[in-house]
Amino acid sequence: xxRIQATYWLTFAWIALFMRIxxxxxxxxxxxxxxxxxxxxxxxxxxxxxxxxxxxxxxSGDVNLVVTTSTPGSGLLPAVDGASATYSLTTNDQGKKxxxxxxxxFSPGISLFLLLEGPxxxxxxxxxxxxxxxxxxxxxxxxxxxxxxxTYTANATVDAAPNGAGEFRTVTxxxxxN
Amino acid sequence: xxxxxxxxxxxxxxxxFRQDALAQEFRFNAxxxxxxxxxxxxxxxxxPTDATDSSTQLYxxxxxxxxxxxxxxxxxxxxSFRLYVRLNVPSQGLGGQGIVQPEIxxxxxxxxxxxxxxxxxxxxxxxxxxxxxxxxxATVAEGNSNEHLDDVHIVTYTFLAx
Amino acid sequence: MKLFKSVALLAVLFMxxxxxASAQSDNHVVSVEIQAIxxxxxxxxxxxxISAATAGxxxxxxxxxxxxxxxxxxxxxxxxxxxxxxxxxxxxxxxxGNDLALSVSAAAPTGGTSSGSVTLGTVAxxxxxxxxxxxxxxxxxxYTLTATAATGQLASTDITVTYTIIN
Numbered sequence: 001x002x003r004i005q006a007t008y009w010l011t012f013a014w015i016a017l018f019m020r021i022x023x024x025x026x027x028x029x030x031x032x033x034x035x036x037x038x039x040x041x042x043x044x045x046x047x048x049x050x051x052x053x054x055x056x057x058x059x060s061g062d063v064n065l066v067v068t069t070s071t072p073g074s075g076l077l078p079a080v081d082g083a084s085a086t087y088s089l090t091t092n093d094q095g096k097k098x099x100x101x102x103x104x105x106f107s108p109g110i111s112l113f114l115l116l117e118g119p120x121x122x123x124x125x126x127x128x129x130x131x132x133x134x135x136x137x138x139x140x141x142x143x144x145x146x147x148x149x150x151t152y153t154a155n156a157t158v159d160a161a162p163n164g165a166g167e168f169r170t171v172t173x174x175x176x177x178n
Numbered sequence: 179x180x181x182x183x184x185x186x187x188x189x190x191x192x193x194x195f196r197q198d199a200l201a202q203e204f205r206f207n208a209x210x211x212x213x214x215x216x217x218x219x220x221x222x223x224x225x226p227t228d229a230t231d232s233s234t235q236l237y238x239x240x241x242x243x244x245x246x247x248x249x250x251x252x253x254x255x256x257x258s259f260r261l262y263v264r265l266n267v268p269s270q271g272l273g274g275q276g277i278v279q280p281e282i283x284x285x286x287x288x289x290x291x292x293x294x295x296x297x298x299x300x301x302x303x304x305x306x307x308x309x310x311x312x313x314x315x316a317t318v319a320e321g322n323s324n325e326h327l328d329d330v331h332i333v334t335y336t337f338l339a340x
Numbered sequence: 341m342k343l344f345k346s347v348a349l350l351a352v353l354f355m356x357x358x359x360x361a362s363a364q365s366d367n368h369v370v371s372v373e374i375q376a377i378x379x380x381x382x383x384x385x386x387x388x389x390i391s392a393a394t395a396g397x398x399x400x401x402x403x404x405x406x407x408x409x410x411x412x413x414x415x416x417x418x419x420x421x422x423x424x425x426x427x428x429x430x431x432x433x434x435x436x437g438n439d440l441a442l443s444v445s446a447a448a449p450t451g452g453t454s455s456g457s458v459t460l461g462t463v464a465x466x467x468x469x470x471x472x473x474x475x476x477x478x479x480x481x482x483y484t485l486t487a488t489a490a491t492g493q494l495a496s497t498d499i500t501v502t503y504t505i506i507n
Contacts, residue, residue: 041204041337045234046212047252047284049259049314049329051226051322055364058222062369072381073409073477076374085368088223092318110372142318146223154372158413158473166373174365222366 054092057175061085064166065112065154075157082151087173089119089143095178096140099133103170109160110167113153119143126153129171138178202241204248204337207307209234214328215314217259229314236265238337240297240304245340247297249290250282252333257286258326259316263333265294267308274306281313290336297340376414378505380421383407383478388442388485401486409477410449414507419471421446422464426500429460429485435492442499443484449476457484460501467503 065079089098100114111128118124118137127134215229240246250263264281267274276297298304316322388402412419429442441459444467448454452471487494 041202042334043204043206043210043236043337044332044334045206045210045310047261047312047331047333048212048214049229049261049316049331050214050216050218051259051314051316051320051326051328052216052218053322053324054218054220054226054318056220056222057364057366059366059368062371064371064373066373066375068375068377070377070379070411070413070475072379072411073475075411075475076377076413079372087366088221090220090222090224090226090318092220092226092316092320092322093324094321106372110374112370112372142321144220144223144225144318152370156372156374156413158377158411158475159415160374161413161415161473162376163372163374166371168369168371170367171370172365172367176364222364 051092054090055096055175056090057087057098057173058089059085059087059150059173063150063152065152066166067154067156067160070158076155076160078156079154080151082149085150085152086147087116087150088146088148089140089175091140091143091175093177094141096175097135097178098137098140098173098175100127100129100136100171100173101133102129102131103172105131106167106169107160107163109157111155112169113155114171115151115153116173117149117151119145119148126151133174136173140175201239202246202337203237203239204335205237207235207237213312215261215312217314217316220318225317226315231312232266232309234310234312235307236310236335237307238297238305240299240337242339243299245296245299246304247276247295247338247340248293249336249338250284250293250333251288251290251336252284252286252331254284254286254329254331256326257329257331259314259320259329261329261331262313262315263293264311265308266311267294267306270306272302274308275303276306278308284331284333293335295340374413376507377411378414378419378507379411380503380505381409382481382503383409386481386483388483390485390487393489398486398488399491401484403482403484405480405482407478408446408481408503410479410505411475412471412505412507413473414471415473416507417451417470417472419452419505419507420466421468421471422504422506423458423460423467424464424502424504425460425462426502427497428462429499432497433487433491433494435490437488437490437492439488440491440494441486442501443486444501445482445484447480449474449479464502464504 063084067079070076115126116136122140124137217229220226261284277295384406386404390399393399429440433440443457443459445457446467448468452468
């Protein structure tokens with residue numbers, strides 16, 4: 001009888017030992033995790049996706065226009081370049097436009113016009129550039145387009161004297177709200 | 179009579195031990211708190227650049243007695259943008275056994291979708307950890323949060339017998 | 341009051357989420373080079389025939405005219421037009437005179453000075469001087485061909501007159 005009791009008690013002790021080891025292996029949950037009932041095997045996490053207004057414009061290439069000829073009696077022939085420079089833009093907003101300006105005017109007799117190829121759905125027009133920003137492309141919506149053309153036309157009257165290597169100006173394009 | 183008493187007690191303890199011996203584990207090993215993915219830049223001419231996060235790690239012990247898997251689902255009312263997740267399980271020697279599923283797109287009210295499957299039921303392969311890699315994406319045509327507000331997801335991972 | 345507070349709170353929360361629209365710029369360099377440009381074009385050829393005389397006088401001179409167009413962007417005020425012939429007119433004619441003379445009177449474009457009637461030869465001579473930058477067309481060229489009895493006769497002969505703009 002005592003032997004039987006001893007056997008049972010040894011068995012109880014052995015079982016209790018393993019139960020305690022198993023219970024010790026479960027650590028507390030990490031802070032910030034959404035707490036769920038201990039009996040379920042699920043975890044949840046809150047993820048927020050935020051998309052900011054993105055407006056990016058980039059110009060590639062400089063341009064050199066040379067006025068070299070004229071039709072006698074009819075003034076100087078304009079110099080045109082539509083291949084040396086391109087621009088790319090990305091906007092995830094609507095109602096945008098591109099304006100253009102010069103950092104300084106050219107000498108009297110020289111005028112510079114710019115025609116931008118607009119992204120799909122927009123409206124563009126050739127404009128005379130000056131130090132004051134002027135609309136070049138309007139009604140721009142969601143766009144991600146690259147290698148759009150810039151076509152420059154340099155006009156000169158006979159009053160524009162020969163200027164050696166030329167006059168250099170910085171043309172700035174800005175993507176902005178309408 | 180004593181045999182009956184002790185046997186009953188032994189039986190109860192045996193069953194309790196058996197239950198404890200089959201305990202599974204499924205928890206965040208790192209992170210697990212709220213995450214914000216901000217799509218905020220682009221190369222001019224290209225679609226916006228994706229935002230990613232890999233700060234959350236899962237740990238599991240698939241002590242189910244049968245092969246196990248992890249699934250994923252989400253709730254995100256008025257979802258406007260795209261969110262993806264995949265589980266990266268690095269080589270862990272004999273641990274971390276299972277099959278990694280391709281990246282999953284998280285869509286509001288989607289059905290539970292397999293993320294990691296065929297976790298064995300025996301040691302050491304049944305225990306492992308992996309990193310949750312989230313990727314948020316938006317095209318220009320999908321607009322921005324000024325127009326639609328942010329998407330807020332409650333992503334749920336379920337650990338269950340396969 | 342409660343409704344006002346709720347609306348005010350909602351407005352404040354919404355304002356916090358609105359992002360200011362942004363502008364994005366880029367620039368590049370554009371250069372415009374103006375080269376020295378001098379262009380002249382004569383409108384058409386001229387035909388001169390001496391075919392009559394008043395008895396006792398030298399043959400009657402022949403006259404004819406055309407026009408020229410010019411563009412020059414030199415603004416120095418010293419630009420001129422010279423003219424020369426491909427063959428010396430005086431060497432023409434089968435008589436002993438060597439006195440066939442071809443002269444031109446070129447009107448000046450605005451700002452320039454005409455040299456008046458200039459007897460042409462193979463050596464370039466000024467026909468217009470002191471021009472500034474100008475672009476003008478249909479400017480008159482008047483030719484006169486003169487001969488004496490000693491010039492003799494001359495079959496139809498082409499003489500090329502070359503006009504040159506010099507800055």
